[in-house]
Amino acid sequence: MRFAAFAVLALSAVLAGCATGPLESPQPTLADLQAARNGGIPPLNVGEFKLAPGKPQSMDRVIVARAGTASPPEGKSFAKYLGSTLEATLKAAGKLDPNSPVTVQGLLGQSELNTNMPHGHAALGATFIAVKNGQEVYHKDLSVDSSFDSAFIGAIAIPAAFNEYAALYARLVDKLLGDPDFQAAVTR
Amino acid sequence: MNLFTRFARSAFVCAAMAFALTLSISAPAHAVVMYVDKGLPDLTPDQIVHVANPQPVQLLFQLQTKERPNSKGTTFLKAKVLEAVKNSGLFTDVTDGPATNGAVLSITIDNIPEANAGSKGFGTGLTFGLVGTVVTDYYVCTVEYLPPSGVGKITKTANHSLHSTIGLKSAPLDGIKAKNVEEGVFIMTRQIVSHALNSLGEDPAFSGTPAQPAQGQADAPTDAATAAPAETVPAAAPAPAATDETPAAQVAS
Numbered sequence: 540m541r542f543a544a545f546a547v548l549a550l551s552a553v554l555a556g557c558a559t560g561p562l563e564s565p566q567p568t569l570a571d572l573q574a575a576r577n578g579g580i581p582p583l584n585v586g587e588f589k590l591a592p593g594k595p596q597s598m599d600r601v602i603v604a605r606a607g608t609a610s611p612p613e614g615k616s617f618a619k620y621l622g623s624t625l626e627a628t629l630k631a632a633g634k635l636d637p638n639s640p641v642t643v644q645g646l647l648g649q650s651e652l653n654t655n656m657p658h659g660h661a662a663l664g665a666t667f668i669a670v671k672n673g674q675e676v677y678h679k680d681l682s683v684d685s686s687f688d689s690a691f692i693g694a695i696a697i698p699a700a701f702n703e704y705a706a707l708y709a710r711l712v713d714k715l716l717g718d719p720d721f722q723a724a725v726t727r
Numbered sequence: 728m729n730l731f732t733r734f735a736r737s738a739f740v741c742a743a744m745a746f747a748l749t750l751s752i753s754a755p756a757h758a759v760v761m762y763v764d765k766g767l768p769d770l771t772p773d774q775i776v777h778v779a780n781p782q783p784v785q786l787l788f789q790l791q792t793k794e795r796p797n798s799k800g801t802t803f804l805k806a807k808v809l810e811a812v813k814n815s816g817l818f819t820d821v822t823d824g825p826a827t828n829g830a831v832l833s834i835t836i837d838n839i840p841e842a843n844a845g846s847k848g849f850g851t852g853l854t855f856g857l858v859g860t861v862v863t864d865y866y867v868c869t870v871e872y873l874p875p876s877g878v879g880k881i882t883k884t885a886n887h888s889l890h891s892t893i894g895l896k897s898a899p900l901d902g903i904k905a906k907n908v909e910e911g912v913f914i915m916t917r918q919i920v921s922h923a924l925n926s927l928g929e930d931p932a933f934s935g936t937p938a939q940p941a942q943g944q945a946d947a948p949t950d951a952a953t954a955a956p957a958e959t960v961p962a963a964a965p966a967p968a969a970t971d972e973t974p975a976a977q978v979a980s
Contacts, residue, residue, distance in 0.1 A: 563798040566805075568789050569833035569871055576877075631787065633825040687795065690736075692744045698735035698799065699792070706796040 561612045562705045565624040567631040574713040575632035578722040582636030588622030591646040604654045607697035618647035624708040641725045644668045654700045659689035663707040667715050677724035683710045733799040736792040738840035738862040739891035742848030746893050749852020761911035762902025764888040767918050776928035783820040784832045791837040804916050811920040817928050831873040839865040851894040859896025864889045868919040885923040887915050
């Protein structure tokens with residue numbers, strides 16, 4: 540009986556996994572860098588990124604996958620993490636300028652992750668606003684999502700799901716920088 | 728466990744976790760012995776290419792698992808990749824931000840786990856490790872160099888692999904035993920990156936002038952980054968030989 544209890548406990552530990560902690564800081568790729576360099580985007584300033592009105596605070600603080608939880612890096616919010624991702628991408632491309640007349644702001648409106656078997660799903664969405672010389676020149680909702688294989692064993696599925704979720708931040712930033720409406724708005 | 732979460736979908740982790748699940752133990756790290764494939768050894772000094780006029784470069788790195796970004800693994804290996812780039816001697820300075828000349832070096836290492844690693848580990852667990860198993864993680868390193876002009880990207884690849892035994896299993900013939908999983912991953916990273924970079928250095932399009940051939944290598948094939956033997960690579964894995972994807976027009980004959 541004692542052995543059975545131990546076995547159940549140990550099995551639960553294996554199935555649950557133990558992936559907790561902050562996501563890694565954004566690390567731009569060549570595709571991200573090219574997204575920022577293409578389209579004639581001028582150097583930009585990154586302004587405030589915060590949770591969209593009416594959204595629960597928990598959405599900005601934690602993301603859950605089965606028994607695992609992940610938080611934004613450096614104690615930031617996920618909205619600020621999106622801003623940091625944009626900042627890191629622009630910086631890598633030489634397009635970040637705190638004195639630029641164009642400031643990009645964001646409102647995090649969607650942050651979802653599930654690890655259903657056999658396929659998990661992650662989604663991220665935000666409203667991006669570009670302000671040029673005090674005037675709003677761009678205002679658009681953008682979102683990205685991802686479906687991925689989700690393993691039975693939690694210790695495999697949970698970190699893999701967080702990787703998928705984290706990758707959405709760079710994809711959302713690439714989508715913004717590649718949006719012809721955004722490119723036109725910040726260059727004219 | 729930390730290393731396991733960074734390489735969550737690797738063949739060795741899938742097999743080890745399946746093994747653990749069957750045995751109902753939580754962390755079977757002790758059960759995994761890692762071997763670095765012999766197919767891509769460290770470059771010898773006379774194999775290393777020297778370029779006449781090294782330039783600064785901006786380094787971008789990403790570890791992937793089956794072509795999907797692995798952020799924790801990227802952070803874990805970034806310092807080792809930076810070290811390999813600096814040791815290559817191809818560049819004067821390696822930076823995170825834009826280089827003074829605008830050149831960019833992007834390095835991606837993609838981990839392709841053996842497809843049935845989980846079931847192999849499960850089988851080993853069912854026999855309490857008496858019937859051991861060996862699983863293989865394949866790695867493809869893609870080096871992309873964007874010159875200061877921003878046009879004429881040069882791409883080189885190299886392949887490598889790590890073999891892991893679980894339970895009672897003799898060492899694979901084509902592997903060199905690592906002290907632990909971490910050392911195995913670090914050695915693989917050093918070797919695969921240095922071979923891909925050496926291949927880049929050999930490309931005349933890289934420096935604008937024909938690279939100085941390594942001593943004793945003048946008659947060798949241009950791509951020194953020979954990879955794991957063909958028999959260790961399954962059909963689903965990429966071709967074993969290092970490839971040169973530079974458009975013909977960019978390569979001086």
